[in-house]
Amino acid sequence: MTAYNLNAYMPVIILVGFAIIMIVGALIVGRFIRPHNPSDLKETVYECGEAPMGVAWSNFHVRFYVLALVFIIFDVEGALMFPVAVIFRKFNEIGSGSAVFVSLLLFIGVLLAGLVYCWSKGDLDWVKSYTQQSFNEERDEKKLA
Amino acid sequence: MDYTIGNIAPIILLPFAAFVINAFIVKKVPKFAVGLGCITMFASFCYACRVFKDFVFVTYSADYYVHKVFTWFDLGLINGKPFNVDMGIYLDNMSAVLLLMVTGCALIIHIFSTFYMEHDARFGSFFVYLSLFTAAMIGLVLSENLLSVFVFWELMGFCSYSLIGFYYEKEGAGNASMKAFMTTRVGDVFFLVGILAIWSTIGSTSFVDIYAAIASGAFNDLTVVGIPLVTFSAISIFLGTIGKSAQFPLQVWLPDAMWGPTPCSALIHAATMVAAGVYLSLRMYPLMEAGGITTVIAYIGGITAFGAATIALIQTDIKAVLAYSTISQLGYMVLGIGVGAYNAAFMHLITHAVFKACLFLSAGSVIHSLHDHHTDGHVQEMPRMGGLRKKMPFTFIAMLCCTFAIAGFPFFSGFVSKDRILGDALLQALDHKTMIAPAVLGFIAALLTAFYMFRMMFLTFYGEPRDKELYEHTDVETLSWNRNVPLLILTVFTLGFWYSGSLTGQGLVKFPGVEHKEWFSTLIKKPDVEKFTKYKREAWGSTDSRDQFFEKAHYDANHGMTEAQAHHAHHVHHIGAIMSIIIAFFGFFIAYMMYIKKAWSPGWWSSKLSPWYRALQSKYFFDDLYIKVIIQKGLLGMNNFLAWIDMGIYDRYIVDGTEVINRFAYRVSNWFDNKIVDTVGVDGTGASVRLFNVVLRTIQSGKIQFYFMILVVVLVSYIWTLV
Amino acid sequence: MISLPSFLAISFILFVSGLVVMIAKKNIIAILLGVELILNSAALNFAAYTRFVNQNLDGHIMSLFIIIIAAAEAAVGLAIVIRFFQIRESIHIDDATQLLQ
């Protein structure tokens, strides 16, 4: 347990400050030296030269979400594993490493079970046996029925 | 034997593990699930045998018990009193015997179920429930305090609900399971109240602590709503027994429980569900005694025994006869508790479990064979049976032995235990005038039991087949390991000498070397509450320091009484035993005359006693009482009252009144008429409907945020009352 | 400056903001944002109390588990939202008033 003071976090603030200053500064400086000739065509978004159709903010495939879901579970479990990993060496040296090892193994085992589940259910496949398209079709059929 | 977690926990954990595993795999591999259920049950039975061996063959001490606990949760000191609940085991001779009975019966029922349920669509899931059911009962037997008893008690309630409603596609099964669940719930609520009363008084729910508290007078001088607390809690807990063991006012659910598959009926009626209630009352016997409610218990037992026996007289469904006989026999047990025959009541619990399991399984065997090709269903009606003993010799032997046992024929277990209850009832009746009625009811019920059981036997197995086509289609039974072997094993244990060293159980006609054979009445004694005051609880893992205190029990021919009392008691028991034998044979004789010789016509009796017959047919109107009076009058009464306000006041005075005024006003003025009709009559009604609509719609909108706001409001009000 | 009352004040503001968001917004995801704010205020409170009153680390453990629960809650909650959207094509909370589809 080492004591410290908050000055250790000073560079973080300073560096983030630099990032802000750089962006704002460069844009402000640029404002004086760069051209500014807005035109209607220039301000449309690029869609291979055609007029853009609709907005881009349409709904995406659910596989993005399922992957993010698997990720967040792994992320949280990783965050929980860090402190345990840190004290592993210390506990090992005082001879009670087995307990930590076993609890870590259990933890990883459960993590693995989740991975295996998602794998077996095809959540990790990007190209799935089903598609949003067919899902929508089926939903529409149901609606009609 | 050392009682560590390694050799106690498997008894309950194995069936429970089987339940958990099977619940997941049963859909995929039902055969494997069934095998797992049976094997874990067998292992559990082996462990129970070890416990039994230790208690009965090694220790052999009436006072010996094992009590190991760890703290489950500790609420700290509340008003200076410790409030904690331990979890652990309490094993004494009674638990050890009951444990053996439960696991043994359950094992046999498991094996039989592999035969009975084999062609069922939900073959596997039946075993899932069976495992859980058995595990719950084992947990209840092992429990060391009332709260964990309650936990397993409720678990069993759930299992019985699922098993009774196992054929949920049948409407009757669903209703029956609901009925069983709701009826036992009434008792459970009182049981919980009793637990809370005890807990709030002595700060613990452990049996040991309760015994010690009774001995040290911790219950004295406390009252609840004017009743002494000890009486209050005794009554509350006994109400739990009434619900679970289907005693007099709440017996309505048990006959309906036969909607479940027959093996599950065997489990409910014999080993688990109903036994739990009696077991609880036996466990809490010191409380009942201290509360002074034994007379009440005796009356309830006598009434149940008699009433159920009378209803059983006229049943035509083979399982219904058995169901009512169960209620009747449970009545005997409760009667035994009421008259102080602690040991006999428990012995009857065990013997009844064995022969009733056998009876139900035999009935299952019969029903399974009788397949009606027209309705594609099994036949349970006795009028369509008859003459089956040629087709099913093994089932017949098993059922006959059990009938002898339940009817109380000498040499059979039922005689040993029932005779002792009746003997003690007679003894009480001679001493106290108030106890005459239960004893008389008990003796009459004994007569009726013998009669209706033999009636059932004769109708089923003797005479000519009444439904020829059905008889033709029935295959001849061959000895099979999972159909007849379980029955025959149970049949062996319907003999009396396993339980008693003497013929009658009262030590009247003794076998040689009776000291070692009277183990049952030697080992199982009323708990002596004084002994528990000195006891300090022991945690798991600590070695038991009390071993040296326990002497080997000795057979006492006088059962702890003085010579003169014993002489008197023996005298009375002689009379009781002789009466029992006469009664049993008389019942057999009547049945024989009616159904074999056909000398006496049953029809004559039913027409002669037609009002009573009708009462019996509708089961003493209890279902009507509950459904028509309590539910319809009580709960629907409220409804009706509101409807009356609606129709009686609103319609009569506002609508009809409007009409009168209308008619009157029509004559006076057309304008006036229109005014009244339009504004008051039509718009007024519409407006009031709309108003209530708005109110109801706002409350029941299904809008989560509205619920959330209500939650916040409740929370706020809670905070304000708290701070 | 760095004292218990100031932390309580901050967590109070977070809590009230979360509450307002939860009730005022009709978008289910926005409501979940409010839930996250409330969970954060609770976690912050734990950390503040453990620093200023208990001076052990139990509050940190508690906050850690709150963060974990929040993650799990967000995952399941958003899954429900997406499922709901697939069925109803709406994430308006007032469309979710019926138990049956």
Next chain:
Amino acid sequence: MNSSVVSFFAEAPPYQMAVAKLTEILGFDSSVLMAFVTFFLASFVVVNVMALVGGLGTYAERKISADLQMRLGPNRVGPFGLLQFLADGVKMILKEDIIPRDADRFLFIIAPLFCLGGVFATLAVLPFSSGFTLTHLNIGVFYLLGVSSLVGVGIFLGGFSSNSKWSMLGGMRGASQIISYEVPVTLSIITIVILSGSLAFDKVIGIQGGLPHQWFFLHNPFTLISFFVFFISALAETNRAPFDLPEAESELVSGYHTEYTGMRFAFFALAEYIEVFVVCGVAVALYLGGYQVPFHLSELHFLHDTLGVPMAPARMLGQILEIGSFVTKTIALYYVVIWIRWTLPRLRVDQLMTLCWKYLTPISLFNLVGAAFWMWAFKGESVWTLLANLTNSVGGGH
């Protein structure tokens, strides 16, 4: 007190004198002020060097690719075309700044900030040397993971705010790719944390040595695999080829920054190049011995006592040697990154996800268990130590 660049300088007498002087003049304890100034200056240096690295990165990329493709590459501006990046920078500043009409202006403006801020914040713990590291936080690696996840948000917002379909696809791809590959990265880092027993970079590096057999890279078989898993995943996290799907020019025009022009685009590019450097630095620190110099050449008692260099120059010399060691390894890795880019073809999206979830994640979980087992069974000794012990014991036994 955490060691940081301030604590390194605070040991030098001139610094202490300056603090004392300032305290005298200003009338209050100015150690915080002095620390701030030192941090500010150090950060300024680091940021500028990093900007230079980013700029030179573009040059190196073009030059190396030219080399690999047997052509010359930029060679007009400055010697060997070295100043090409300055010309590019000037061009960027002079470009017109266009915000699409349909874009979400607020998010469009703030998106580069997330990228650049996240990357810059990671610089705070990047261990250049034992002294010249901005700060050695106790939770160093974990902190780095946290702030670098801001980049994913930035990329997503960049794609979202443009309201262009190419950008949106790129942003979604980028975010899902970054979060996916964060899992093997995290698990690989935990592998090292188990063996080193600390999250702080100085401790992780301190437990390693200057020579390759003392590195975690060659510590045991699991860390060897773990390094490759980490390196591959890190490539994907920085959207480098062959994992440059978010900006795949043949599919998505230019991915999430299609609509960004001028300086705004430059910030995205800068952030990406710095991030590559940071990731290489982290790989060096975790697996390749970090700033450790072989044969303890940089240690004070060697320089001061054995060689007789005076105190102050010895300290500086030691730090320079360490920085040299770190930067050399990092640049080497950087070269490998560029080399890979121009060697391997781009993956398809489904291959990308398959690689992450079906290969790297299980492998890194296996590594994690293996490293834990190694720690438990062999007390965290490296395979070489074990071999040496074995040899000794065998030799001693006879």
Next chain:
Amino acid sequence: MFDNFIFLSSAALAIGGALSVVVSTNLMHSCIYLLMSLIGVSGLYVTLSADFLAATQLVVYVGGVVILMLFAIMLTAGSDNKTVNRFGIVKIPPMGNLKTYIMSLLTAGVMGCSVLKMIMNINQTTKLGELPPYSTTVEQIGTLLVTDHVLAFEISSVLLLGALVGAAVIARPRLENEVTK
């Protein structure tokens, strides 16, 4: 001095972000404001000597939850264009209108008063001691996680597994006639 600066800036970020979430009418914007608020809270953890918590906050929230929310927004985008529901009743705008805000402010006011009252009571009764110095908490948390709270540690993994399975089952688009069995 710097302690106060970091505290103030973090608090400003946290509170500002939270209030912006309240007033923002754009879902994506409010998500970003939430992100800012979360970063602010992470800074507050730093001032509370909870460095590990701060980093966890960053890793889990910034890297995980917020991304998840952004994805969910994208997956459900293009939905708030209907102003009437299936029954033809005009819906309240998704991000609330004056009525809902007044409602919520009233509720929050009542709740806030109650909470304030409670906080006041607590404040009077607790005595604040000398603050311990800032120290690293990772090792202590790790020790606690494998000793006192080992059950919670293991169970949390099961909880997360449950969340994963549950959420995957819910979110997965399902077909009755799946192509591959």
